[in-house]
Amino acid sequence: MNSSTFLRDSAASESRVCAEACGLGRLGDRLAALVLRVGGDPPLIVASGGCAATLASHAKGEAHRVPLGRPLPYALGLALARPGRDVLVFLGDGEAAGPGLGHLLHAARRGDPIRALVVNNEVLGGAGGFPSAATPRGLSTEAAPQGSAARGVDLAALVLEAGAAWVGRETVTAGAALDALLAEFLRAPSFALLEVRAPCYPAVGRWNGHASPESMHEALEQRAIRDGGLVGRRDDDRFQAGRLWPSAGASSANHGRDRERR
Amino acid sequence: MRLLLGNEALALGAMDGGARFYAGHPLQASAEIDRALLHSLPERGGTAVLVEDEAAALAATLGAGAGGLLGVTATNAAGLAVAGPLLEHAVAARIPALLAVVGSPADPRAERAASASRVPRVETASQRELGPLRWCAPGGVPLPVYAPASAGECYALARAAAREAVARRGPVVLYVDHVIGHLREPVDEAVPDQVPDGAESFRVRDAVVLVVAVGIVARAATSAVRLARERGQRAGLFRPIRLWPFPEAALRDAASGVRRVIVAELNEGQLADTVRAAFAELDPRPIVEPLTGDEMLEPERIAAAIEEPA
Numbered sequence: 001m002n003s004s005t006f007l008r009d010s011a012a013s014e015s016r017v018c019a020e021a022c023g024l025g026r027l028g029d030r031l032a033a034l035v036l037r038v039g040g041d042p043p044l045i046v047a048s049g050g051c052a053a054t055l056a057s058h059a060k061g062e063a064h065r066v067p068l069g070r071p072l073p074y075a076l077g078l079a080l081a082r083p084g085r086d087v088l089v090f091l092g093d094g095e096a097a098g099p100g101l102g103h104l105l106h107a108a109r110r111g112d113p114i115r116a117l118v119v120n121n122e123v124l125g126g127a128g129g130f131p132s133a134a135t136p137r138g139l140s141t142e143a144a145p146q147g148s149a150a151r152g153v154d155l156a157a158l159v160l161e162a163g164a165a166w167v168g169r170e171t172v173t174a175g176a177a178l179d180a181l182l183a184e185f186l187r188a189p190s191f192a193l194l195e196v197r198a199p200c201y202p203a204v205g206r207w208n209g210h211a212s213p214e215s216m217h218e219a220l221e222q223r224a225i226r227d228g229g230l231v232g233r234r235d236d237d238r239f240q241a242g243r244l245w246p247s248a249g250a251s252s253a254n255h256g257r258d259r260e261r262r
Numbered sequence: 263m264r265l266l267l268g269n270e271a272l273a274l275g276a277m278d279g280g281a282r283f284y285a286g287h288p289l290q291a292s293a294e295i296d297r298a299l300l301h302s303l304p305e306r307g308g309t310a311v312l313v314e315d316e317a318a319a320l321a322a323t324l325g326a327g328a329g330g331l332l333g334v335t336a337t338n339a340a341g342l343a344v345a346g347p348l349l350e351h352a353v354a355a356r357i358p359a360l361l362a363v364v365g366s367p368a369d370p371r372a373e374r375a376a377s378a379s380r381v382p383r384v385e386t387a388s389q390r391e392l393g394p395l396r397w398c399a400p401g402g403v404p405l406p407v408y409a410p411a412s413a414g415e416c417y418a419l420a421r422a423a424a425r426e427a428v429a430r431r432g433p434v435v436l437y438v439d440h441v442i443g444h445l446r447e448p449v450d451e452a453v454p455d456q457v458p459d460g461a462e463s464f465r466v467r468d469a470v471v472l473v474v475a476v477g478i479v480a481r482a483a484t485s486a487v488r489l490a491r492e493r494g495q496r497a498g499l500f501r502p503i504r505l506w507p508f509p510e511a512a513l514r515d516a517a518s519g520v521r522r523v524i525v526a527e528l529n530e531g532q533l534a535d536t537v538r539a540a541f542a543e544l545d546p547r548p549i550v551e552p553l554t555g556d557e558m559l560e561p562e563r564i565a566a567a568i569e570e571p572a
Contacts, residue, residue, distance in 0.1 A: 046325070064328060064355075066321065067347035073318035077285060077325025077333060080309050106314040 021213035022121055022198045023172030024051060028058035031117075034183050035059070043086035043115075043186075046075040050126050051200075052092035052119035069099030072107045075114045086186075087113070093120040097133035097153040104155070108162035108191045115185060115192040118155055119172075121200040129203035136237035140207040154234070156195045160245045165189040167245040171224055172198035173217045174241070181243060197224075197239070263450050268416040269336075269364065269443040272436060273298035275417035276334045276360055278451065279424025282308040283333035285322035287315050291364040291440060292336035299334065316341030320348045320361065327357040332428055334360040339391050342398055349399035349433055358427040358434075360420070365391050365439035365477075368528070368556045387441045387478055387558045393532030395437055396506045404506040407435040408458060409476040411501065413447035419503070422458050437505060439528070441478040441558075460509030462501045465491065466516045469498030471568045472548070474513070474537055475526040476502055479559055483526055486564035497568045508533075510540040517541070517548055524567050526553040 035042055042061035047053035048068045056063040066074045071089045079087040096104055096118045107114065122139060124130040129142025136152040160167045166188035170178045178196070185194040197220055199205055205216030224241040266274065273295045284299035286292075296312075303310040309331065313319050316337045323333035337345070342363050352359055367386035395407045408423055410416040416438060423434040465487055466472060475483040480501040490497035500516040502509050517523060523541075525534045531552040538550045553559065553567045 044329075064325075066324070067351050070317060070321040070348060073285070073313055073321035074325035074328075076311070076313070076318075077283065077322035077327070078329040079325075080311065080322075081283060081326040081329025081331040102314055103318055106318070 022051070022200050023217070024054065024119060024198055027119070027172055027178075027196060027198065028055045030179055031055065031182060032058045034179070034186055037183075038186050041085055043088040044078060044082065045088050045090065046071045046078065047090040048095060050092040050094060051121060052090045052095075052117075055090045055117070055119070069095055069103070071095075072100060072103040072112070072114070072116065076107065076112045079113045083113075086115070089114055089116040091116055091118045092125075092132075093118060093122060093134035093155065094124045094127070094132040096120075096155055101133070101153065101158075104159060104193075105162040108159045108164035108193070111163070111165060111191050113190045115188060115190055115194070117185070118193065118195045120155065120195050120197050121204070122152070122197070123200050123203045125200040125203045129207075139204065139237065142203045142207055145207050152237075154239070156193065156240075156244055157233075159193045164191045164193050164245065166192035166243075168193070168243045169195040169197070169239065169241050171217075171220055171241060172196050173221060174224075177242070184243065263448050265446055266413050266417070266449045267294050267444055267446050268410065268413040268438055269294035270298050271413040271417035271449045272362055272410075272420045272438060272443075273302070273334075274449070274451070275420030276362075276424050277302060277306060277308070278417075279360075279421035280428060281332045281334040281360055281424050282306070283323065283326035283331040284308070284310040284335065285313050285319045285326070285333065286310075286335050287313055287319045287337075287341070289316075289338045289341065289364075291338040291366055291443065292362060294443070295336040295362055295364070317344045317348065320345050320359075323359050323361075324348060324352050324357050327352070327359045328355065332358055332360070332424060334362065334424070336362040336364060338364055339366045339394070342391060342394060345398060346400050349405065350401040352433040353399050353402050353405070356431040358431050360424050360427050360434055360436070362420070362436045362438065363391055363395065364443045365389055365437070367440050387439060387528055388556065389439050389477060389479065389528040390532075391437060392476070392505065392527060392529060395435060398435065399433070405433055405435050406504060407437055407506040408503060409437045409439075409505040410503075411442060411477050411480045413442075413445055414449050414453070415503075416442065417449045417451065418453045419458055422455070425455075437477070439477040458503055460502065460504045461512040461516070462503055463512075463516045464499040464501070466498035466500065466520075469496050469520055471495065471497045471522045471524065472500055472517050472520040473497065473524045473526055473564060473568065474500045474502070474533065475564075476505055476533075479526050479528060482559055482561045483564050485561035486568060489561055489565040490568040493565075493569070495568055508536050508540070513537065513540050514544065520548045523548045523550045524553050524564070525550060526559050526564055526567070528555055528557075528559065530554055
């Protein structure tokens with residue numbers, strides 16, 4: 001396999017996502033480049049709809065687009081039918097924290113032999129800027145400029161607690177730190193979850209006083225905590241970034257299961 | 263020859279037809295299918311998993327089908343209600359799969375009573391899934407839906423349906439009403455392979471009254487036709503084996519010379535319009551009379567309807 005058999009043309013893939021600088025296009029290209037570096041058969045990709053699913057267009061490999069909410073259980077069946085292949089699921093926060101949340105927790109609980117990448121833009125961007133279940137309390141969105149009244153779901157914390165073998169979270173602008181975490185994620189024991197915060201400018205940034213995508217990304221970086229500790233409950237809009245599980249001080253021996261067990 | 267529940271026979275037929283993957287979320291109505299597949303599939307080199315809900319079960323079944331293992335799952339009316347988008351996807355993506363839908367008992371009180379005793383009762387039978395099954399993949403043409411009326415037919419149709427799912431690269435549905443799924447009857451595994459006929463006719467050649475019924479009601483209607491014949495009435499039975507797409511041409515053949523058609527089903531009347539539509543171009547047209555019920559239609563009641571116009 002070489003780049004011409006796996007990567008689509010970068011400009012073409014950028015054109016598949018909206019041009020408002022959430023960073024999804026770059027994330028897709030970084031991911032595709034890392035998959036190439038890992039070598040072997042490219043992962044089988046499963047996604048449904050929404051912005052995150054456009055990541056599937058960065059790979060020429062086998063991509064399954066399935067009904068909303070169901071990529072994870074579909075991926076379980078696919079992985080069990082083709083045990084020699086890695087299976088990678090792309091989810092948005094709207095799906096992962098909404099109709100797919102039960103599936104996500106059960107995949108983590110069972111140790112399903114799949115890896116899930118959640119692109120969390122904190123909004124139902126494609127649906128018109130409605131708050132998602134992961135929108136932090138008080139954050140304004142296009143369709144709810146008064147601010148979301150409900151607490152946002154902390155996906156990484158829930159999945160960690162459910163028993164995932166590997167959990168990480170980064171911001172899309174974290175550069176080398178994101179690349180390192182992506183590379184680790186692609187080889188992580190399963191079930192693995194990587195949450196990437198990639199805020200949406202037209203549906204969120206603009207409605208929270210940011211004059212540019214850059215200012216929105218800077219504000220998100222201010223919310224990231226990088227002290228390497230375990231996640232705990234937070235009642236503000238800040239979040240732990242980096243590898244969250246296995247944590248530096250914890251043994252993964254009894255937490256999560258490796259895919260060989262299946 | 264083995265003595266099996268309809269549900270057990272269905273699971274066996276699916277495996278003999280080539281199903282090698284099962285994902286399920288067990289529900290009381292279909293639990294014997296789940297149990298049989300969980301126990302037997304691994305012994306046959308297959309894979310069986312329990313998942314969190316009905317949608318996950320069907321989604322995983324489709325994922326396996328896309329990955330090259332024919333999958334089977336079983337559910338009830340509630341699972342059917344969330345299956346639509348996934349079945350549409352299976353049609354569009356050409357994924358083979360076998361879906362068994364086991365009918366629920368008639369009303370919630372009856373269901374609770376049956377649940378408490380774990381013994382399904384004939385008097386709580388229902389066929390309220392007949393109509394919804396027609397459009398269970400709402401975006402397309404009706405899926406093939408087979409409705410066995412005995413444990414032996416559960417086996418033979420499941421085996422044939424598994425092969426059909428692979429051959430046509432799409433989902434195929436088996437509909438088993440609550441009673442058929444829980445009748446223990448002899449099952450002949452040596453039954454020859456054949457593409458299932460769309461329908462079965464019983465004593466229709468000189469019939470002037472025709473009963474149309476599926477599943478357990480067709481069993482009662484067979485007795486009713488015998489009763490009516492003993493009383494000198496020229497009655498016959500038409501039983502769709504392939505429920506959807508409805509075997510309209512076979513029905514018109516069976517109804518030639520018939521003056522009244524009684525559509526007997528355990529719901530508010532979901533098949534009557536389809537039967538009427540099949541006769542729309544005929545002149546003269548037989549009169550179509552729904553005979554519905556929320557409790558089992560006993561042979562005597564069907565025989566009475568044959569005797570007396572509604």
